[in-house]
Amino acid sequence: MVGVKNLRQMRDMFSNFIKVKTEEDQKLLNKYGAHNIVVPNEMLGWLRSDHAGETGAVWIYRAASLAYWSKSIRKMAREHLPTEKNHLVIMEHLVQPSERSKLLFLWRVMGFGLGFLSSIFGYSVFCITINAVETFVEGHYKYQITKLRAMKSHQKLLAVLIKCCDEEIHHREDAGRRIQYGSNNAIRKWWVNIIEAGSEIAVKVSNRV
Numbered sequence: 001m002v003g004v005k006n007l008r009q010m011r012d013m014f015s016n017f018i019k020v021k022t023e024e025d026q027k028l029l030n031k032y033g034a035h036n037i038v039v040p041n042e043m044l045g046w047l048r049s050d051h052a053g054e055t056g057a058v059w060i061y062r063a064a065s066l067a068y069w070s071k072s073i074r075k076m077a078r079e080h081l082p083t084e085k086n087h088l089v090i091m092e093h094l095v096q097p098s099e100r101s102k103l104l105f106l107w108r109v110m111g112f113g114l115g116f117l118s119s120i121f122g123y124s125v126f127c128i129t130i131n132a133v134e135t136f137v138e139g140h141y142k143y144q145i146t147k148l149r150a151m152k153s154h155q156k157l158l159a160v161l162i163k164c165c166d167e168e169i170h171h172r173e174d175a176g177r178r179i180q181y182g183s184n185n186a187i188r189k190w191w192v193n194i195i196e197a198g199s200e201i202a203v204k205v206s207n208r209v
């Protein structure tokens with residue numbers, strides 16, 4: 001008998017088949033080498049959390065690009081946003097709708113909230129926030145990359161993750177260069193710890209749900 005899960009997978013395969021990808025999406029999949037990758041079942045949790053993370057990242061930068069009170073924040077958000085949108089297209093291609101986090105709405109709201117809230121506190125706080133978020137994302141991808149390298153399999157998936165990770169490193173460095181270190185180091189540390197802890201929880205949850 002065909003189970004509900006199998007039915008969902010069949011529906012995803014069908015919708016993926018009939019979904020006309022734009023020429024731009026196709027180019028992007030080529031650029032990242034993301035064509036013809038089947039994510040093995042045991043790695044779906046990882047990729048689900050990657051997809052959730054990229055969703056959150058897009059909404060962080062979307063929120064920040066609305067910061068009409070700071071040209072510098074808007075500029076950085078608009079520089080980083082296209083890359084995050086690219087990452088999301090790739091993850092949407094790799095993770096079928098039925099396998100995605102059921103809490104995407106929450107990740108969008110949290111991403112938007114973090115982007116907007118940190119923008120309210122000004123450019124330096126925004127840069128510290130982005131630096132902390134991108135540092136976390138870099139570590140998250142690097143963990144998966146290290147595991148995949150050790151397994152000596154799924155080389156195409158590995159290459160996609162390496163490319164995404166390299167671009168997160170660029171974001172992390174870019175934000176880091178722009179931080180103006182002041183005297184409020186304790187507050188900065190406290191804020192970075194909160195971001196790290198929150199991201200850790202989000203990864204754990206989106207890995208499962």
Ligand SMILES: [Fe+2]
Nearest residue numbers: 054057084087
């Ligand atoms: Fe990203």
Ligand SMILES: [Fe+2]
Nearest residue numbers: 134167168171
């Ligand atoms: Fe990023």
